[in-house]
Amino acid sequence: MFSLIVTTRNLDSQYFLRFLQSINEQKECIREKIELIIVNQDKFSEIPQVIKVHYKLIQSEHISLSKARNIGLANIGPSSTIIGFPDDDCWYNDSVLESVENEINFRGLDFLCCGVYDPYSKQTYGKNRKLNTRTKINIKNSLRLPISVGIFVRTDVILNKFKFDEKYGVGTDWGSGEESDLILDLLCNNKIGEFYSYDTVYHEIEGVKSDLSGRTFKYAKGNGALFVKSMKQRRQYTIFVTFIYMLLRTFVTLCLFVLNKEKRMLYFCRLNGLILGFTEGVDYYYKKNPQPKG
Numbered sequence: 001m002f003s004l005i006v007t008t009r010n011l012d013s014q015y016f017l018r019f020l021q022s023i024n025e026q027k028e029c030i031r032e033k034i035e036l037i038i039v040n041q042d043k044f045s046e047i048p049q050v051i052k053v054h055y056k057l058i059q060s061e062h063i064s065l066s067k068a069r070n071i072g073l074a075n076i077g078p079s080s081t082i083i084g085f086p087d088d089d090c091w092y093n094d095s096v097l098e099s100v101e102n103e104i105n106f107r108g109l110d111f112l113c114c115g116v117y118d119p120y121s122k123q124t125y126g127k128n129r130k131l132n133t134r135t136k137i138n139i140k141n142s143l144r145l146p147i148s149v150g151i152f153v154r155t156d157v158i159l160n161k162f163k164f165d166e167k168y169g170v171g172t173d174w175g176s177g178e179e180s181d182l183i184l185d186l187l188c189n190n191k192i193g194e195f196y197s198y199d200t201v202y203h204e205i206e207g208v209k210s211d212l213s214g215r216t217f218k219y220a221k222g223n224g225a226l227f228v229k230s231m232k233q234r235r236q237y238t239i240f241v242t243f244i245y246m247l248l249r250t251f252v253t254l255c256l257f258v259l260n261k262e263k264r265m266l267y268f269c270r271l272n273g274l275i276l277g278f279t280e281g282v283d284y285y286y287k288k289n290p291q292p293k294g
Contacts, residue, residue, distance in 0.1 A: 224277020
């Protein structure tokens, strides 16, 4: 059975309705295996349309994404075999969940990271995440290939063994990294996973906007701090090479877009976020100082 944990702050948004409709349109053989766990941070308390799968609706105050996902993990049913973490604005085609089940079961995988694709703009999430590829996940590509909405994990390898680190993720100062933390934890425990983009989860790609700069800064801070956590707690020292690569790549891209105000600001925020997150991570994990607030 699929346990799909989704959190939302707008139960009646057109995007969440699109997600629910994509669940309804799954093949019957897949739909009957879905357990949808909705952590609702909205004022509404009812699903705004009939849904054709078993679901649990859990009311919550406004909390971070990592906390919401931990609530979802705590409410997974006993028949669960695969866990997914969709966003409320992503959606599924009618074959991707079947592909996930087949890949995990028949290839003996512990986790699968599907590609993510925008069918409107016909673009993949990230130039390095090409369609129709299959690649083993390792420490080197663990922060480059997996995307949260495309991650599916066998229930028995994480349930009662893993909780999302609530210092990370949307709604915290270290505004990303909780899903990368999951992947790095799986790798640390010798679990086997693949990036698989012969089938994809759908998600629209946002254009570059100046109002994304603050979000980009916090996302980058989360990644920067996570590099330190992985080295300190898991002894994954080779990940430092990835950190240096991300710094250099961001700096070079910043230079290339020096005449483009919006993109320059975006990559400047990313570069600053990576550096500040790394230094805050050193302060927190090595010097035992409290995590910064705000």
